[in-house]
Amino acid sequence: MTTLKELAARPERLSGGHRLCAGCGASIVIRQLLAAVDNPMVVGCATGCLEVATTIYPYTAWRTSYIHSAFENVAATISGVEAAYKALRRRGAVAEDFRFIAIGGDGGTYDIGFQALSGAMERGHRMLYLCYDNQAYMNTGIQRSSATPLGAETTTSPVGSVLPGKSRPRKDLTAIIAAHDVPYVAQAAPHRWRDLVTKGKRALDTDGASFMNVLAPCPRGWRFDPAKTIEILTLAVDTCFWPLFEVSEGRWTLSYRPKEKVPVAEFLKVQGRFRHLFKQQNREVLAAAQAEVDRKWEALLRRVEG
């Protein structure tokens, strides 16, 4: 088990000085992940906050090799890098034991990059695809994605006089990737750093494709005080809004079970994007949000126990 002291001693592979916002969950997720293994690595980023904020030419925050090519193709781009690695290693042109990580936000992963992701997982490239899920297109200014939760207000699911925010629940991407039967799939959150680092190591040690979906709160899009990122993550997990689990070789296991399942309203009420749900006229939406969390949690428990 990794200790905090050990992690702190690892070389920093995402340097400070990048332009991500204060309180951004993404940089915390990435720093934890990159500390999981010592191998040299190539990281690919889909277009998004992390990409634009870490590589403003002539600067780069990446102390690993890094590539960005477009929004929807990071899984395919890293497929090519990994294929190149196999070919070059075979002919003795690379000696080191590299690792490959494709990173996308939820827009680049759940939506526009979904096809490339599915293809890369099916082909079984030795790569970790990590989604930092901040539940909307934050880089372009908070538009809804298929990861945006029911009832959330975004700039394309605004709260209007007739519509109370997003009308559809989230796509369950982690389960969809698990259904690809890749050897390792996990859901994590950075306030439980040891769990995230352990899962990152398992994923990167997997001889094949692996996938991690990690919740990454966005203070701007979710509308909360940037000092509260860790508190919000704790609520997301303790309400079972974002369960922590892994699917290793097809076996589903829960990584954390809250002692007491907190009502989802506790998570929603601390974020501006859900403020309207606490008005009298939106009571049904709030109830539906709770019902959706309950339904998904129970389905997860059945998978874990089954």
Add this chain to the structure above:
Amino acid sequence: MSRAQQNRVAITGNEAVALAMKQVEPDVVAAYPITPQTDIVQYFSSFVADGEVQTEFVTVESEHSAMSACVGAAAAGARAMTATSANGLALMWEVLYIAAGLRLPIVMPVVNRALSAPINIHCDHSDSMGARDSGWIQLYSEDAQEAYDNILQAVRIGEHPDVLLPVMVCLDGFIISHSLENLKVLDKEQVTAFVGDYRPDARLLDAKRPITVGALELQDFYFEHKRQEAEAMVRSAPIIEAVADEYARLTGRKYSFFEAYRMDDAEVAVMVLNSAAGTARAVVDQLRRRGVRAGLLKLRVFRPFPGAALAEALAGLSVVGIMDRAEGLSAAGGPLFVEVRSALLGRPRHPLVLNHIYGLGGRDVGPDQIEQVFADLLRAAEAGEARQQVTHIGVRD
């Protein structure tokens, strides 16, 4: 370099392309099937399955991913190739610009096919013409021999340190891709020696010197890098020539930017790309027998566009007919026409330039249609003016 012993083979255009790819033996091929390119992917799959190549073959789920994987592979330090046609090329469109902008010398055969809609699987040049401003070098091939020869040269041109641009090698769908042809091919060892190794200055897979590829460049740097890319396209011209010279010494087959056929004393001439050149050559011969001073200009290199040399070659004509196998849909003529006419502008004396759009969606172009073009050119030569600047030939009213 001494002249190589060559083997004579009877194969289709797609087989010739696949053979060239096999002999180049890139580190990575990422490809997706599409008619009429499909054979290439199938042949290459067999080479992999039979252990005839050590290439990592990535059977991607789309052409967008094919080009994306090639970008990743080339940036990683590998020689990467793919192949496509029509809608597949259109789906790659975004990533074509990225491959060129990142200066990755990917080589891609394009088996020319009409773009939808209406959906059609047969030959025209709307696909590669749509990608003409993507920063790719474009070589066109009259037949399977030229497609084979162009692919081998493309590797050297694209990877030259003064160039570092991706290269498309175009050949006509079905007409060439599926026709059996006698051609001369090199041995694998000769190809290996000719293409050499791909040794980029920096690569992702350098553990001691990690790099960032594809950074965000704003108002302060984007322009400089785009200008460098434009300059690389200009610099590629002498490299194309030098590689052609070296290839000629090896094979005896000499290529240039274009072939000028019976142009020395020509009064009228047509200009074509790809397979129609064979038919046009026969028509020129026939007209010559009838005393008509006809000529043909077959363009091989569309990017970089050899404007000055073309203008020089066309200068002595009264009328030239630019035959476009693509509708520019610009209300101003096809893409080849527009570029040739612009290259002629500003010269003290230049021919009348007419545009004939032909063969869309695989419509067969026989000698009769090319004779019709020459008749139009001769009429214009006599009248000193064109009845109509852009004419669609071989089409029902």
